[in-house]
Amino acid sequence: MQYDNREDGLPIPEIFRNSDTKGYLTHCIQCDYELLKGDRYYVIEKVFKRYPNLNSTQVLFEYAICSECYENMKDSLSAESMQNLTNYMMTKMDVSAMQQRIQEHPNDPQKWMSHCMIHGTPEAEMNEYQIAACFKGDKMVTDFMPPYMIGDLAIEELNALLSKQTKEDMDRFMGDVFGIPPELRKDFILI
Numbered sequence: 001m002q003y004d005n006r007e008d009g010l011p012i013p014e015i016f017r018n019s020d021t022k023g024y025l026t027h028c029i030q031c032d033y034e035l036l037k038g039d040r041y042y043v044i045e046k047v048f049k050r051y052p053n054l055n056s057t058q059v060l061f062e063y064a065i066c067s068e069c070y071e072n073m074k075d076s077l078s079a080e081s082m083q084n085l086t087n088y089m090m091t092k093m094d095v096s097a098m099q100q101r102i103q104e105h106p107n108d109p110q111k112w113m114s115h116c117m118i119h120g121t122p123e124a125e126m127n128e129y130q131i132a133a134c135f136k137g138d139k140m141v142t143d144f145m146p147p148y149m150i151g152d153l154a155i156e157e158l159n160a161l162l163s164k165q166t167k168e169d170m171d172r173f174m175g176d177v178f179g180i181p182p183e184l185r186k187d188f189i190l191i
């Protein structure tokens with residue numbers, strides 16, 4: 001994908017900050033590494049759920065994971081799952097729509113996430129979605145992947161591609177690291 005390389009990165013948008021304190025996420029959820037030291041890349045993922053009856057959107061969970069833990073986790077996926085996920089992203093991702101959003105709002109990455117990266121569904125039409133982006137220190141880095149959002153349909157489709165082994169591994173990871181109850185774990189996928 002082609003977009004501007006920004007060596008210094010962009011300021012971290014508010015949506016990727018701690019939803020309670022509005023400060024930065026400061027530590028890797030798995031190894032407690034200090035992310036703001038700035039010598040390791042990290043990924044932040046957040047999952048949102050909209051409650052239309054209450055007219056409210058809540059963060060189900062949010063975390064930062066350092067590049068080392070992220071790579072370890074990916075290495076632990078079964079080869080079958082990894083292949084399935086890669087194929088899905090390569091064939092289903094709407095690259096041109098993402099590029100257009102980036103070109104229209106080069107300095108406002110929050111707008112790049114206005115629609116599901118896979119299905120193009122606007123955020124306002126979804127009851128559940130997750131966002132992710134890559135960071136280094138106190139900057140968002142867009143060289144490897146743009147910040148993106150995927151909605152509940154894509155999350156379901158991705159989940160269906162995981163092998164039984166990977167599902168069990170992920171389930172354990174979610175339980176161990178987040179203490180997330182089993183009934184919520186299905187709502188979420190690490191990609």
Ligand SMILES: [Zn+2]
Nearest residue numbers: 028031066069
């Ligand atoms: Zn870590």
